[in-house]
Amino acid sequence: MKTEKKKGVLLRLFKTVFSFYPVLLPVAVACITLTAIVGAVPAIFMQRVIEGITDAFESGASWDEAGGPIMRDVYILIALYVTSLATGTAFGQMMSIITQGTLEKLRDKMFNGMQKLPIRFFDTTGHGDIMSYYTNDIDTLRQLVSQSCPQILISAITVLSVFFIMLYYCLWLTLVVLAGTAVMLLVTKRIGGGSARYFMKQQQVIAEEEGYVEEMLVGQKVIKTFCHEQAAEEGFDAVNDRLYAASSRANRYANMLAPALFNIGNVLYVVLAVVGGIFLIPELGVHNVSFSGMAISISVVVPFLNMAKQITGSINQVYQQVN
Amino acid sequence: MVKEIAGSLREYKRPSIATPVFVTFEVLLECLIPFVIAKLVNEIQRGCELDVILKYGAVLVAMAVASLVFGVLSGAMCAAASSGLAKNLRKDMFYKIQSYSFQNIDKFNVSSLITRMTTDVTNVQTAYMLIIRLVIRSPLMLIFSFIMAFVMGGSLAWVFVAVVPVLAIGLLLIVVKTVPLFRRAFRKYDKLNNSVQENVKAAREVKSYVREDYEQQKFGKASHVLRMDLQKAERILALNQPIMQFCLYVVMCVVMSFGSYIIITSAGLELNVGEFSSILTYGFMMLNSLMMLSMAFTMIAMAGESGMRIVEVLTEESTLKNPENPVTEVKDGSIDFDDVSFKYSASAEKNALSDINLHIKSGETIGIIGGTGSSKSTLVQLISRLYDVSEGAVKVGGVDVRKYDMEVLRNSVAMVLQKNVLFSGTIKENLRWGDENATDEEIAEACRLACADEFIERFPDKYDTYIDQGGANVSGGQKQRLCIARALLKKPKILILDDSTSAVDTHTDAKIRKAFRDYIPETTKIIIAQRTASVEDADRIIVMDGGRIDDIGTHAELLRRNAIYREVYTSQNKEGHDLED
Numbered sequence: 001m002k003t004e005k006k007k008g009v010l011l012r013l014f015k016t017v018f019s020f021y022p023v024l025l026p027v028a029v030a031c032i033t034l035t036a037i038v039g040a041v042p043a044i045f046m047q048r049v050i051e052g053i054t055d056a057f058e059s060g061a062s063w064d065e066a067g068g069p070i071m072r073d074v075y076i077l078i079a080l081y082v083t084s085l086a087t088g089t090a091f092g093q094m095m096s097i098i099t100q101g102t103l104e105k106l107r108d109k110m111f112n113g114m115q116k117l118p119i120r121f122f123d124t125t126g127h128g129d130i131m132s133y134y135t136n137d138i139d140t141l142r143q144l145v146s147q148s149c150p151q152i153l154i155s156a157i158t159v160l161s162v163f164f165i166m167l168y169y170c171l172w173l174t175l176v177v178l179a180g181t182a183v184m185l186l187v188t189k190r191i192g193g194g195s196a197r198y199f200m201k202q203q204q205v206i207a208e209e210e211g212y213v214e215e216m217l218v219g220q221k222v223i224k225t226f227c228h229e230q231a232a233e234e235g236f237d238a239v240n241d242r243l244y245a246a247s248s249r250a251n252r253y254a255n256m257l258a259p260a261l262f263n264i265g266n267v268l269y270v271v272l273a274v275v276g277g278i279f280l281i282p283e284l285g286v287h288n289v290s291f292s293g294m295a296i297s298i299s300v301v302v303p304f305l306n307m308a309k310q311i312t313g314s315i316n317q318v319y320q321q322v323n
Numbered sequence: 324m325v326k327e328i329a330g331s332l333r334e335y336k337r338p339s340i341a342t343p344v345f346v347t348f349e350v351l352l353e354c355l356i357p358f359v360i361a362k363l364v365n366e367i368q369r370g371c372e373l374d375v376i377l378k379y380g381a382v383l384v385a386m387a388v389a390s391l392v393f394g395v396l397s398g399a400m401c402a403a404a405s406s407g408l409a410k411n412l413r414k415d416m417f418y419k420i421q422s423y424s425f426q427n428i429d430k431f432n433v434s435s436l437i438t439r440m441t442t443d444v445t446n447v448q449t450a451y452m453l454i455i456r457l458v459i460r461s462p463l464m465l466i467f468s469f470i471m472a473f474v475m476g477g478s479l480a481w482v483f484v485a486v487v488p489v490l491a492i493g494l495l496l497i498v499v500k501t502v503p504l505f506r507r508a509f510r511k512y513d514k515l516n517n518s519v520q521e522n523v524k525a526a527r528e529v530k531s532y533v534r535e536d537y538e539q540q541k542f543g544k545a546s547h548v549l550r551m552d553l554q555k556a557e558r559i560l561a562l563n564q565p566i567m568q569f570c571l572y573v574v575m576c577v578v579m580s581f582g583s584y585i586i587i588t589s590a591g592l593e594l595n596v597g598e599f600s601s602i603l604t605y606g607f608m609m610l611n612s613l614m615m616l617s618m619a620f621t622m623i624a625m626a627g628e629s630g631m632r633i634v635e636v637l638t639e640e641s642t643l644k645n646p647e648n649p650v651t652e653v654k655d656g657s658i659d660f661d662d663v664s665f666k667y668s669a670s671a672e673k674n675a676l677s678d679i680n681l682h683i684k685s686g687e688t689i690g691i692i693g694g695t696g697s698s699k700s701t702l703v704q705l706i707s708r709l710y711d712v713s714e715g716a717v718k719v720g721g722v723d724v725r726k727y728d729m730e731v732l733r734n735s736v737a738m739v740l741q742k743n744v745l746f747s748g749t750i751k752e753n754l755r756w757g758d759e760n761a762t763d764e765e766i767a768e769a770c771r772l773a774c775a776d777e778f779i780e781r782f783p784d785k786y787d788t789y790i791d792q793g794g795a796n797v798s799g800g801q802k803q804r805l806c807i808a809r810a811l812l813k814k815p816k817i818l819i820l821d822d823s824t825s826a827v828d829t830h831t832d833a834k835i836r837k838a839f840r841d842y843i844p845e846t847t848k849i850i851i852a853q854r855t856a857s858v859e860d861a862d863r864i865i866v867m868d869g870g871r872i873d874d875i876g877t878h879a880e881l882l883r884r885n886a887i888y889r890e891v892y893t894s895q896n897k898e899g900h901d902l903e904d
Contacts, residue, residue, distance in 0.1 A: 100550045247406040269356070
């Protein structure tokens with residue numbers, strides 16, 4: 001129910017931004033897609049280069065003989081990179097315009113709409129609530145349009161591209177990465193859930209403390225005439241201590257997540273190296289299953305290590321945004 | 324600024340130091356893992372046995388677990404340290420505010436003080452978290468990866484010597500350029516929000532004067548300027564990603580081409596496939612840590628503004644201070660105003676009070692009458708030293724109020740303010756503000772004098788009835804009577820009622836005054852009132868006009884000779900007469 005509602009909001013947001021920028025938005029999305037795909041492919045080039053190196057070792061070829069194909073791959077990579085830099089830069093510039101333009105248009109729409117509302121609205125709606133549309137809600141929207149949405153898009157494309165590249169090389173190692181990813185998602189959900197609960201608690205105590213401070217400051221003259229400063233301070237300390245407890249617990253959970261994800265990534269990295277190493281032992285005679293039909297070799301295992309890093313990195317990024 | 328904020332760390336210094344220590348171990352382990360992986364890859368390439376692979380695997384998993392433990396520990400310490408700093412900052416601010424005079428409070432205003440204690444403290448808390456964790460972690464990561472890259476990659480690592488400064492300078496330039504832009508934009512943002520707030524508050528006026536179009540145009544213009552500023556800043560900030568990518572790409576290309584060249588020409592002696600792969604990992608770690616560092620710097624720079632706003636509160640000196648060697652006993656309830664003038668702030672043009680000379684004997688009952696803005700309340704607030712005089716002197720019991728210990732003075736002068744405030748808590752708790760050791764009988768007695776007992780007894784929970792914030796669940800008249808009872812419990816030498824019976828019916832009003840006469844005859848009583856009926860039986864009545872004393876006399880005298888008093892009296896009695904008809 002809740003996620004459905006969120007999806008609905010995202011879709012509406014997308015439609016709104018699209019109606020403001022019917023040309024710029026698709027161009028920006030195309031740019032970021034291209035950048036993300038180029039970011040995912042180096043694994044292919046790495047595999048080919050390592051293959052070139054190991055082949056040269058086996059055949060005893062010199063750099064003059066083996067260097068040609070390797071450098072050709074590097075040149076192609078450079079060309080891809082130049083394109084990616086151009087589209088990436090363009091995306092950043094376009095996104096700044098789209099974000100700030102959208103916010104301006106929404107602000108104006110909101111203000112003009114407000115002018116047409118009947119007086120009754122202003123009498124019945126808290127002024128703080130109205131202000132919060134202009135400040136908190138606009139801020140959240142900025143975060144969503146300029147950071148969260150692009151980051152989630154980039155991560156999704158990266159994960160997907162990398163996943164296909166993995167399948168291209170080796171099904172078995174892909175399964176290992178998938179298992180690792182599942183564990184990461186599980187941990188994220190558990191720790192993330194805990195941290196969300198405590199952050200909510202923290203918000204609640206913050207509101208309480210704000211209420212207390214307001215009551216005391218408004219009644220400051222009474223406090224002074226009755227010399228009640230000390231009692232006011234004691235009352236404040238009680239709320240403040242509770243806020244400390246909630247805040248440190250919430251942040252403890254939140255701070256736990258990054259090292260947890262990072263080190264699960266490390267373990268995954270290790271497991272891949274070990275599993276890959278075991279597959280490479282000739283006596284075991286493991287058959288590779290892959291789209292490429294390639295036999296498993298060191299030139300496949302090494303890029304896998306890097307691809308695993310890419311995937312865990314992407315998950316980490318997405319979590320940061322969703323948080 | 325840093326010094327003042329760091330002063331609030333106190334008991335949270337330990338976790339603040341522990342955090343970077345744990346972070347160091349965490350980073351060290353993280354940087355060693357790719358090194359061991361490189362060794363493993365080489366073993367595999369050479370075609371090693373299964374048990375060698377498993378041994379490496381076990382070592383690596385142990386390292387990851389250790390790194391996780393240090394990571395979680397540093398995270399927990401960091402949470403404790405930053406939340407603790409925030410707690411102490413809020414505490415120090417609140418305590419400081421309690422020592423403020425009203426001039427101090429007026430200077431900041433209440434809502435700004437609340438923002439400073441909440442939003443600004445949260446910003447500083449986040450920045451502190453970044454400082455003790457990320458700002459330590461990133462440079463360490465950079466240095467360790469750099470060393471590891473050189474240990475493994477040899478000459479190949481020189482590519483980092485070329486690339487890292489490029490990225491560092493690029494990111495630094497972006498931070499330097501964008502931070503002032505963002506700050507300026509946020510200030511404009513605040514202004515825009517303020518104008519929206521004004522518009523919301525004055526919605527009625529905007530509509531009745533048909534100013535909607537004008538307001539829309541004004542808002543549209545400000546909104547556009549803000550957008551252009553923010554857009555400019557964000558476009559510069561958006562260069563972060565391409566610069567980072569450029570450096571990463573250069574590393575990739577150089578490592579792939581020169582790396583394979585070195586491996587093949589040296590036959591794997593100077594560099595091998597395992598190292599080749601790990602050096603890319605190190606490259607990524609280095610560049611990423613720089614990226615994090617620049618993000619952290621931007622956020623910390625932004626929090627600087629919040630820090631300044633907090634320090635302003637902490638370093639503000641109260642304009643009301645206890646004297647050295649204060650007088651600790653108030654002799655009696657006599658009051659003298661000698662040539663007193665007063666203005667609310669030094670920059671105010673007009674005096675709120677001018678040339679006040681007044682001598683009140685202990686035990687006298689004084690009434691004060693005057694129109695709104697005649698500074699009646701201001702006059703009495705000088706007695707309990709809520710404000711200090713600008714010229715002249717106010718004396719209580721023959722001693723200048725500035726010579727008393729403030730608590731002693733205020734305990735002898737009970738004041739029921741025009742803006743009555745009850746606090747959330749039970750009736751009993753509220754009344755005990757007057758005397759925390761008051762017995763139930765004393766409380767009941769005070770309520771009887773203030774005619775509050777009759778309605779309290781009708782509440783189901785009687786004296787334990789809970790009062791909501793601001794006293795929202797009792798009526799105005801009930802609130803006034805509770806406030807009078809609260810003041811009576813102090814057993815003061817001087818009792819001041821500032822328009823405190825306006826919501827009480829005339830019959831009860833008279834009953835309360837009679838109780839004062841009968842039960843606390845030696846207490847000096849000053850009664851500010853709108854109705855002449857409330858002061859008729861006072862010993863003397865002061866007529867205030869425009870911050871000056873217009874006349875002093877008894878009811879009969881004033882009725883005969885004072886125009887203002889006569890006018891107030893006749894208008895009120897005529898009205899009363901009309902109503903009775």
